[in-house]
Amino acid sequence: MEKNTDLAVVADPDKEVQTGFERLFGTHMRIVCFSETESALKFLKQNNGAAVIFSSFNLPGRGGTAFLRAAETVAPQAARVMLTRETSAEAIKKTLNEGHAFLYLEKPCRPADLASAMETALAHHIQLAKDRALLERTLAGSIKLLIDMLALFHPEAFRRTSTVRKQALRLAKRLGMKKTWELEMSVMLSPLGEALLPKQIIARYRTARSLSEQERTILDKSPVQTRDLLKNIPQLEKVSEYLYLSGRGFDGSGFPKDGPTGKEIPMIARILKLLTDLWYASPESGPDAAAFEALTINKRKYDPMLLELAKDTFLDNVPEERKKLIAECYIRSLRPGDVLIDDALTETGHELVLSRGHMLTPTTIRRLEHFNQAAGVRQPIRVERHLAPEEVLSDTA
Known part of the structure; x- marks a missing residue:
């Protein structure tokens, strides 16, 4: 196993179990152990980068099943694994259905089986992180579109x-x-x-x-x-x-x-x-x-x-590399990414079209064009334009 910075949380009152995890994985990843639920949950709330969470079934506090369910809320991208001596169908069903555990391991667990479980759980965590990142990008794009539309009205x-x-x-x-x-x-x-x-x-x-x-x-x-x-x-x-x-x-x-x-x-x-x-x-x-x-x-x-x-x-002070150009542009010269310095107003009625501080997008530039065709927009329009490095060089050449 390659050295990495993955964090695994072990919630089990058995000190031999805690020692076993530290001996098996402590040189490759960060292992943090707890003997009851509340201190473990407090840690997870303050350290949301946990990759894997191991819990015993009979965990002091709220119990292993309730602990894993609570851990899912505070650390949704962590793979959750139950360790227990309970072998009844009811216990397994409770662990998987109520605790939403990814894996279920019976004690005592051989080191090879535990290592295999850790590797599988880490792979699951990586997939969860990728899925969440994709969902976040998709949701962010949707919200950006929603905000652009709401900003028009x-x-x-x-x-x-x-x-x-x-x-x-x-x-x-x-x-x-x-x-x-x-x-x-x-x-x-x-x-x-x-x-x-x-x-x-x-x-x-x-x-x-x-x-x-x-x-x-x-x-x-x-x-x-x-x-x-x-x-x-x-x-x-x-x-x-x-x-x-x-x-x-x-x-x-x-x-x-x-x-x-x-x-x-x-x-x-x-x-x-x-x-x-x-x-x-x-x-x-x-x-x-x-x-x-x-x-x-x-x-x-x-x-x-x-x-x-x-x-x-x-x-x-603004660093040298973040130089900006204040430009006075007619609508046809505006670029996506330009930021309005002043409110964009209609020519005659002084109706607000877009507010100062608004970062222009293709949609908002088209809005300005439509307003200009219908009622006229006061021009030129002052914008703050961030220069690419090559533009800064050519501007000062």
Whole structure:
């Protein structure tokens, strides 16, 4: 077996079993052992990269079957294996049907059989990871299409997604987050609840104008509507919960009133809270010292570590390799990937066509063309254009 960094969790109160796993596999992979269910589940929640989970049938705590079922929720890509001396058909049926175990091994288990089981389980884990990656790419593409379509009808609500997504990825890198799919999906879908609300309520809320009791009730239900729309979509259950809690302040303020506080709030929800408020506090050119000063007034609403990290990240000088060109373009010269610096408005009625911060796609460029043919669009349009390395060289030659 080649040396790798796969993680296997062994939940079995038998110290000889734990020692056996460490002796057989400890030089090739990371083995972490537990004697009961709750400490094992806590570890899995904090370390979601487990490849294989072994459990004894009579495991102290909630039992082996219930443990494997709970482990499936927190570590869905891990192959689950039951180790037991129980040989009854009922025990096997319970393990496979209720615990969703991939393999069932009888104790005592010969080292060769255990090694074969580990190899088979690792192959199953790799296949699960590939299937999930394919599903995530497919779902991400579908959501991107959905967001593009919604942005055509609700440009005001979705204007921030492009900017906030870039900021979220920069923070994730600083935080050492290896998997950012749920964070990106949360950012892209974060305006969904706002898009479902009457525009006049959003306008009054964003300009700090007073709301009637009925309007406040409608506004407060927005996160609930978002969660209810997404929670039944496979792979988006956690995203729906992050969005539900994204208005919750670190100090316990905000929605929901009886929600978690401090670090009990999921990290992604805390990031969304900070970056959404930062976007509204920032000028068109991006976050500045004044924007962070505005957030500092209510700093108890934000994770202090995230607030300082964001300030350090976004107020830092832009590296030389990330040079950008500010271009004034007519519609025929726009490119996918260009980011609008100003709102795109109709020529006469000044109707909002696309909001500032919107990253252009072939679909949105066609929208501008259609509006220009029908009512005229104010041109030239200022965009931020990221240069390829060869463009930077030719521009400075």
